[in-house]
Amino acid sequence: MDPTPPFPADPRSLPMHERRAFCERMQAAQRSWQLRLRTLCEAPPAPDFPCFLLATPALRGLAQRLAPHAHRRDLPTGLADELDRFVDAFADYLRTAEGEDAFQGGARRAG
Numbered sequence: 001m002d003p004t005p006p007f008p009a010d011p012r013s014l015p016m017h018e019r020r021a022f023c024e025r026m027q028a029a030q031r032s033w034q035l036r037l038r039t040l041c042e043a044p045p046a047p048d049f050p051c052f053l054l055a056t057p058a059l060r061g062l063a064q065r066l067a068p069h070a071h072r073r074d075l076p077t078g079l080a081d082e083l084d085r086f087v088d089a090f091a092d093y094l095r096t097a098e099g100e101d102a103f104q105g106g107a108r109r110a111g
Contacts, residue, residue: 011058019094029055039071041087050093062086
């Protein structure tokens with residue numbers, strides 16, 4: 001049985017209050033992935049970055065490919081690029097209560 005709580009295929013489809021509630025339920029995964037991303041990312045993500053998303057079914061493939069690597073220098077170029085895209089795409093995941101469609105059409109909110 002999968003211990004991961006139900007989660008949509010597209011994490012960005014959740015309204016903000018559900019994103020925050022899911023983060024609270026996934027605090028162990030948040031702490032674990034936060035430590036890992038410090039060594040896997042070129043620059044560590046912000047303290048409020050939703051690292052817990054790597055424990056969801058939607059991003060399980062990326063998490064599994066990252067699992068054997070301890071440092072950024074160990075990542076194959078394609079995997080490092082994919083990690084960078086993940087970090088960039090979800091940087092504001094828990095910050096914006098307005099304009100939740102900021103992910104639509106490649107638009108990004110400043111600030």
